[in-house]
Amino acid sequence: MDRDRAHRSSPGYSVPTTLHLVGPTSWTEVPAVLSYAVSDPFAVRIGFGEPGEPADDGVTWLLGRELLxxxxxxxxxxxDVRLWPARTSGDVLYLHLRAPSGEALFELSRATVAAFLQQTEALVPPGQETAALAVDEELAALLSGGADPGAR
Known part of the structure; x- marks a missing residue:
């Protein structure tokens, strides 16, 4: 099964937020969506772009929930991914992303991320991620050449 399709159809939680791209002389607001799917319990996606836009229209980064x-x-x-809390402000979290095409430093709200993570932990508690995975179904799909074993 296509992992992005499984992510979209899986129970989960999403929250729109605004990141601030830190530039040399100013910062720019960047709309984004934090999303989590039970079908991919170790990962958090940050989709850049307006909420409601098709996923193909923006850029999505995959981060480990534990890392976040x-x-x-x-x-x-x-x-490629680094995070750290600001020393001077209680509500600022820095996110540094690096790709072959460049790198970016963002500021985002620690409180928003903490609340988001709390919601994901209600869906899949930390330490229970492996139990939430459908390993048998994924393995059956791989062994059957990607065909849905339940479609017989």
């Missing part, structure tokens, strides 16, 4: 939670309290991540 750790970044609320201390510097976390290395490589």
């Amino acid at each position: 939670a750790a970044g609320l309290e201390r510097p976390a991540g290395d490589g």
